[in-house]
Amino acid sequence: MGYNRAFSAPGKALLVGGYLVLDSRYKAYVIALSSRMHAVVSAANEANAEGSYRVLVTSAQFNDDQWSYTVSKKEGFLPAEDNNRTNPFIEQVIFNVFNYFFDNVEQVPNVIRIQIFSDPEYHSQENTYVVSNKYKHFNFHKKGITDVPKTGLGSSAGLVTVLTAALCSVLMEESLTPLNATNAEHLKIVHNLAQVAHCQAQGKIGSGFDVAAATYGSILYNRFAPDLVSDLPKMNPKHIRQYHRALVALVERIDWNISTERIKLPRGLKLIMGDVNSGSETVKLVAKVKRWYQENLPRSLEIYEKINDNNMKVIVGFSKLNQLSETNPEYYKKILESLIQPSGKKYVELEEIQDAVNTIREQFRIITQESGADVEPSIQTELLDACMNLKGVLTGVVPGAGGYDAISLIATENTELFQETENREDFKNVSWLKIKQADLGLMEEDYLHYKGLE
Ligand SMILES: Nc1ncnc2c1ncn2[C@@H]1O[C@H](COP(=O)(O)OP(=O)(O)O)[C@@H](O)[C@H]1O
Numbered sequence: 001m002g003y004n005r006a007f008s009a010p011g012k013a014l015l016v017g018g019y020l021v022l023d024s025r026y027k028a029y030v031i032a033l034s035s036r037m038h039a040v041v042s043a044a045n046e047a048n049a050e051g052s053y054r055v056l057v058t059s060a061q062f063n064d065d066q067w068s069y070t071v072s073k074k075e076g077f078l079p080a081e082d083n084n085r086t087n088p089f090i091e092q093v094i095f096n097v098f099n100y101f102f103d104n105v106e107q108v109p110n111v112i113r114i115q116i117f118s119d120p121e122y123h124s125q126e127n128t129y130v131v132s133n134k135y136k137h138f139n140f141h142k143k144g145i146t147d148v149p150k151t152g153l154g155s156s157a158g159l160v161t162v163l164t165a166a167l168c169s170v171l172m173e174e175s176l177t178p179l180n181a182t183n184a185e186h187l188k189i190v191h192n193l194a195q196v197a198h199c200q201a202q203g204k205i206g207s208g209f210d211v212a213a214a215t216y217g218s219i220l221y222n223r224f225a226p227d228l229v230s231d232l233p234k235m236n237p238k239h240i241r242q243y244h245r246a247l248v249a250l251v252e253r254i255d256w257n258i259s260t261e262r263i264k265l266p267r268g269l270k271l272i273m274g275d276v277n278s279g280s281e282t283v284k285l286v287a288k289v290k291r292w293y294q295e296n297l298p299r300s301l302e303i304y305e306k307i308n309d310n311n312m313k314v315i316v317g318f319s320k321l322n323q324l325s326e327t328n329p330e331y332y333k334k335i336l337e338s339l340i341q342p343s344g345k346k347y348v349e350l351e352e353i354q355d356a357v358n359t360i361r362e363q364f365r366i367i368t369q370e371s372g373a374d375v376e377p378s379i380q381t382e383l384l385d386a387c388m389n390l391k392g393v394l395t396g397v398v399p400g401a402g403g404y405d406a407i408s409l410i411a412t413e414n415t416e417l418f419q420e421t422e423n424r425e426d427f428k429n430v431s432w433l434k435i436k437q438a439d440l441g442l443m444e445e446d447y448l449h450y451k452g453l454e
């Protein structure tokens with residue numbers, strides 16, 4: 001038996017804290033999703049050029065996309081793709097993981113094969129067929145990964161996180177404590193390496209909430225200083241150890257000052273995501289909002305502070321509901337029932353959250369108008385307002401960067417929006433995604449559960 005392991009990591013929805021989370025002063029409420037990215041890894045010694053390693057990454061679901069990289073210590077582990085194919089996310093993971101384990105690569109098997117799988121909700125499901133076994137089912141597309149539309153659940157962050165875990169597991173195999181996805185120190189190593197790789201591959205410094213959720217699950221997140229990653233030295237072919245030293249210091253010794261406090265939606269409530277099927281470009285939205293912010297100081301700061309005050313009200317409101325569900329379950333049950341069958345009685349515990357979300361949305365509509373970035377465009381306003389009249393819905397937002405991608409609702413667990421909105425003209429562009437809040441971030445899977453899916 002050779003070396004075989006598998007890992008998975010969840011997608012994300014940023015419910016509260018969009019844009020503000022780019023600044024480390026502000027916190028965001030991030031829900032990890034039941035839709036996951038998976039990496040199945042095997043490793044063996046095969047005939048290979050002396051001192052070089054081959055990392056073969058396959059994405060069978062996307063027209064058998066494949067990337068075959070060769071790396072060697074003397075080249076600073078800079079990956080060269082055998083067929084000149086590029087996938088910056090895969091490249092940066094290989095580069096960073098090998099450089100991190102710089103002194104411990106001698107015994108590592110020289111061929112590492114990794115199969116990537118992604119759950120169906122990450123991508124448009126048009127023109128797909130399902131391949132399944134007893135444990136898993138995946139959608140297969142006729143096109144390559146770059147030609148299939150995404151739904152915005154964070155495929156690259158999930159990919160980078162599972163790939164980092166898979167490669168770390170192989171490179172740590174010789175160490176005293178093999179990679180354990182429940183060990184806090186190991187999670188920190190995977191998280192920090194994945195953040196570095198993701199930032200470098202994106203070529204912009206996002207807040208990293210997506211990689212943090214992929215690693216830690218649903219969290220209250222605040223970001224690290226962007227300089228931590230951008231200050232890493234470039235790989236210098238004459239001093240290949242320099243990058244290793246800086247990376248080890250960054251991953252192990254420097255305090256990133258991030259928060260990854262675990263959170264859970266209030267008991268009895270669930271997340272519902274509707275894919276709106278149009279697509280927005282986060283990078284462009286962020287650039288426009290940043291420009292607006294700089295050009296409108298100090299008023300823009302006041303708007304951000306107002307949004308933040310209300311973000312915190314939502315976060316505290318959710319946590320109060322969770323407490324209430326334990327201290328006064330009878331009363332809590334009535335509160336939730338009022339969302340399904342309005343009796344005229346108002347519950348301040350719900351109104352506080354609804355009012356805070358309305359204020360946040362109002363402020364984002366001001367930003368939308370003034371910046372030209374469609375954070376909450378009017379078509380999404382109409383949709384969210386219509387959702388507020390559906391049975392069981394507590395509140396709803398355009399998640400993350402906003403735009404035309406999706407809507408996220410928080411509703412009672414028994415809410416069945418599919419039936420309620422079927423055949424309704426105002427919901428004709430919405431497809432409800434089959435997702436739930438996930439309990440775990442990165443986790444180990446049984447590699448045998450992927451047999452026959454490749
Ligand atoms: N299943 C996969 N196999 C290989 N690469 C993938 C896969 N899923 C995502 N990627 C990589 O991530 C990129 C998409 O990243 P990005 O544009 O940041 O989208 P997202 O918002 O979903 O993270 C793809 O172009 C590809 O390089």
Ligand SMILES: C[C@@](O)(CCOP(=O)(O)OP(=O)(O)O)CC(=O)O
Nearest residue numbers: 018019021154206207208282400401
């Ligand atoms: C604007 C943001 O704060 C949130 C963007 O959230 P999305 O969920 O829209 O993210 P993408 O998957 O990258 O498109 C930028 C950030 O925090 O990186």
